[in-house]
Amino acid sequence: MSEDYTYLTPTMIRDYLFCPRIFYYKYVMKIQEPITEMMKDGKIKYEKFREKGKYQITLLGQKKVKPDRILYSQEVYSQKYNLYGIIDIIYWIRGKGYIVDIKDSDTRQIIRDHLYQAVAYSIMAEETFKTSIHEVQLYYIRSGKWITRRVTSNLRKFINRVLGNINRILYDNYIPTIKSSKKCSSCWYRKICSSSISKENREKRKVRRKILKL
Numbered sequence: 001m002s003e004d005y006t007y008l009t010p011t012m013i014r015d016y017l018f019c020p021r022i023f024y025y026k027y028v029m030k031i032q033e034p035i036t037e038m039m040k041d042g043k044i045k046y047e048k049f050r051e052k053g054k055y056q057i058t059l060l061g062q063k064k065v066k067p068d069r070i071l072y073s074q075e076v077y078s079q080k081y082n083l084y085g086i087i088d089i090i091y092w093i094r095g096k097g098y099i100v101d102i103k104d105s106d107t108r109q110i111i112r113d114h115l116y117q118a119v120a121y122s123i124m125a126e127e128t129f130k131t132s133i134h135e136v137q138l139y140y141i142r143s144g145k146w147i148t149r150r151v152t153s154n155l156r157k158f159i160n161r162v163l164g165n166i167n168r169i170l171y172d173n174y175i176p177t178i179k180s181s182k183k184c185s186s187c188w189y190r191k192i193c194s195s196s197i198s199k200e201n202r203e204k205r206k207v208r209r210k211i212l213k214l
């Protein structure tokens, strides 16, 4: 069993969705991937961009959107889901709430894990600000692409299920199975996965040999 986490975060959701096994390594085994220069550089660029955006009249100076009220870097919390995070931007137009999540990426397509992360932010924002979030918007800095999605009940249910699975891993000794995929080739944790697979195979072979001797 892992230590008690005071709260869960949207980053945990993103990690789980990328690969449940990565989540297990990071948050139960506490094995952290070293921070690379590229990661540091991306973070600095993103901070600069967010800071600059605060001084624009339109939303980040990129869209012809003039919010009635706009807030940056807001702490949000959901007691219901035990979630905590800091949203990049929340704004309102004619009473409708919108969340903007800024990503340092050159993609022009929506990345599924980013969408779910943004939905988690909107769930927290609704509880914190007693408001309703109409849409989430992902802004990919390097491609300049905006992607907008409605926060549907199916998306909310999905997040609920993900949080249930995350809690199982953290508190019910559930170890997700290793599922090889395209992602594995660039994954920092692949050495650990390969040695676990070899160990499991060795165990299986041992059991098979024992059965054959009976």
Ligand code: SF4
Pocket (backbone or CB within 6 Å): 019, 020, 021, 022, 178, 179, 180, 181, 183, 184, 187, 188, 189, 190, 191, 193
């Ligand atoms: S190597 Fe593959 S299965 Fe293992 S943690 Fe990475 S992505 Fe997940």
